Amino acid sequence: MAPLDTRTQLLDAAERLFAERGFRGTSVRAITDLAGANLAAVGYHFGSKAELLSAVVRRVIEPITAAQLAGLERLGSEPTISELVEAFAGPLFDEMRADTSRLIVRIFGDPSEEMRDWTGSAEEQVRDRYRAAFARALPDLPAEELWFRMRGILAVAAVDRVDRHNQPCTPNPTEPARRWAVTFLAAAMSAPPTG
Amino acid sequence: MAPLDTRTQLLDAAERLFAERGFRGTSVRAITDLAGANLAAVGYHFGSKAELLSAVVRRVIEPITAAQLAGLERLGSEPTISELVEAFAGPLFDEMRADTSRLIVRIFGDPSEEMRDWTGSAEEQVRDRYRAAFARALPDLPAEELWFRMRGILAVAAVDRVDRHNQPCTPNPTEPARRWAVTFLAAAMSAPPTG
DNA sequence: GTCTATAGAACGATAGAC
DNA sequence: GTCTATCGTTCTATAGAC
Numbered sequence: 270m271a272p273l274d275t276r277t278q279l280l281d282a283a284e285r286l287f288a289e290r291g292f293r294g295t296s297v298r299a300i301t302d303l304a305g306a307n308l309a310a311v312g313y314h315f316g317s318k319a320e321l322l323s324a325v326v327r328r329v330i331e332p333i334t335a336a337q338l339a340g341l342e343r344l345g346s347e348p349t350i351s352e353l354v355e356a357f358a359g360p361l362f363d364e365m366r367a368d369t370s371r372l373i374v375r376i377f378g379d380p381s382e383e384m385r386d387w388t389g390s391a392e393e394q395v396r397d398r399y400r401a402a403f404a405r406a407l408p409d410l411p412a413e414e415l416w417f418r419m420r421g422i423l424a425v426a427a428v429d430r431v432d433r434h435n436q437p438c439t440p441n442p443t444e445p446a447r448r449w450a451v452t453f454l455a456a457a458m459s460a461p462p463t464g
Numbered sequence: 465m466a467p468l469d470t471r472t473q474l475l476d477a478a479e480r481l482f483a484e485r486g487f488r489g490t491s492v493r494a495i496t497d498l499a500g501a502n503l504a505a506v507g508y509h510f511g512s513k514a515e516l517l518s519a520v521v522r523r524v525i526e527p528i529t530a531a532q533l534a535g536l537e538r539l540g541s542e543p544t545i546s547e548l549v550e551a552f553a554g555p556l557f558d559e560m561r562a563d564t565s566r567l568i569v570r571i572f573g574d575p576s577e578e579m580r581d582w583t584g585s586a587e588e589q590v591r592d593r594y595r596a597a598f599a600r601a602l603p604d605l606p607a608e609e610l611w612f613r614m615r616g617i618l619a620v621a622a623v624d625r626v627d628r629h630n631q632p633c634t635p636n637p638t639e640p641a642r643r644w645a646v647t648f649l650a651a652a653m654s655a656p657p658t659g
Numbered sequence: 660g661t662c663t664a665t666a667g668a669a670c671g672a673t674a675g676a677c
Numbered sequence: 678g679t680c681t682a683t684c685g686t687t688c689t690a691t692a693g694a695c
Contacts, residue, residue, distance in 0.1 A: 275660080290576060293488040297689065307662055312690060314660095374573035377623060378566050381485060417644045421620045428572060428619035429612060448658050449612045456655035463640075463647045470678080492671060502680055507672060509678090 276314045278304040284325045288372040292322055292383060323387040326376065329369055334392040336360035341398060350406055351455040354422065357399050358454055361426035362447040370430040377427065403458070410462045422454050471509045473499040479520045483567040487517055487578060514578040521571065521582040524564055529587040531555035536593060545601055546650040549617065552594050553649055556621035557642040565625040572622065598653070605657045617649050 273281075282303035286295040297311050297318050304310070315321040340356030348356075365373070376384050396419070403415055410418075429446060468476075477498035481490040492506050492513050499505070510516040535551030543551075560568070571579050591614070598610055605613075624641060 291486065291488060291574065293486060294576065296687080298687090307660095308689095309662070309691080310660085318689070371573050371575075374569065378569035378573060378626060379486065380566075381489065413640070414644050417624060417641060418648055420624050421645075421648055424619040424623035425616045428623060429615050431573060445608070445658075446612060449609050450616075452655050452658045453613055453616055453652045457648045457652035460647050460651035463643050491669075493669090502678095503671095504673075504680070505678085513671065 275304070275306050275310055279306060279310060279314060279321065280325055280328060283321050284329065284369065284372065287322060287325060288368055288375070291375055292318075292379075319383040319386065322383055326372070326387040327389075329365065329372060330387070330389060330392055332364040333360045334395045336364050337392075337395050337399070341395075341402065344402075348402065348406065350403075350459045351451070353399065353402055353406060354455045354458055355451050357419075358422050358426045358450055359447065361423075362430070362444060362450070365430075367430045370427050373427045374431055377423075407458070414462060418458055421457060425450055425454060470499070470501050470505055474501060474505060474509060474516065475520055475523060478516050479524065479564065479567065482517060482520060483563055483570070486570055487513075487574075514581065517578055518582040521567070522584075524560065524567060525582070525584060525587055527559040528555045529590045531559050532587075532590050532594070536590075536597065539597075543597065543601065545598075545654045546646065548594065548597055548601060549650045549653055550646050552614075553617050553621045553645055554642065556618075557625070557639060557645070560625075562625045565622050568622045569626055572618075602653070609657060613653055616652060620645055620649060 279300060282300045283295070286299055286303065289295075290299075298308060300321070301308050301310055311318060311321055315324060337357055337360050340359065341353075344352055344356060361370075400415065400419060403419065404410070404412070407415065429450065474495060477495045478490070481494055481498065484490075485494075493503060495516070496503050496505055506513060506516055510519060532552055532555050535554065536548075539547055539551060556565075595610065595614060598614065599605070599607070602610060624645065
């Protein structure tokens, strides 16, 4: 029962509060209180509130991109659309608690400096590799429309987990939403080009 | 060139700033400055900053739900999936500037009191009527999965308009995204049940 | 590493003159 | 309806003792 180190407690508290109340709606005091730490601890461990946010986002995104990359490498050389959707969207359900998806949606909708400061080059690379794989599987689809559709995958996976209940933190029960999403998105990706 | 009344100027300024910077990230001072009004004008015309937000959201949502309802009533008694998608998702493109969709995404992701205070019973009714119409067109789809898919429509329509460029306020050029969305979503809605 | 104390700035709201 | 002036609160960041 040894308590986690202060740094981790701060990350946990901040992840939860940033998701629930947003960055500007969360005070450093609320974070340190929930973490059982002192007000000055954020400054000591992270430098500023904004850098704490960056650390939180990186910690959330990292396992997702890692799982997406591993899933892509596990596929054969000519994967089906459904397999690609499963490998790309699945980790958004498996590696992210439902309450954390709120944080992702908030980042989506926020163009401000602090929310974009976590320099995610890793998930840009993953996205580009999936884009290339989808392009091979859908040779007739123009690049722009493909890009639209990939952003549709992210939108459905992120937003559809947010509202169901307002508070609970169930990690991953059987999660029918995950299977519904794959059905929904595989059909959507397989549609013929709009032309 | 008569200037609009202060109330409207405040609504315009608040709509833009709430979308760009969020509710908590926008000060009353920033709104009144942009509107060319006095700091006290928000209190006089709306009572408080939170009630100004409610008025902004109602003004954004109203034409969307009205167009969705009109579109539904224009359809025959046995519409196709594609027609239903067009009627439901189309107004999200036609009646909403791309920069305003940011505000919708922020509301999606924010469970706080102020962001839910605009008592939207009108768009709940519209949603329920579309849900019934989709249920008739998709008799084998369980109600829960149908609900998941309808939230998918909202997710794609709202999120997919946010990121393309960061700033511009182009109202509606030819907007290929609208047609891509209907293709994408009609295929997704038509998928057989996950079972 | 952890704490107290506080500086310094910004905020929402409102009273009251015009 | 519009304005000025200001109250009381809350915020982040940090200096400095332990």
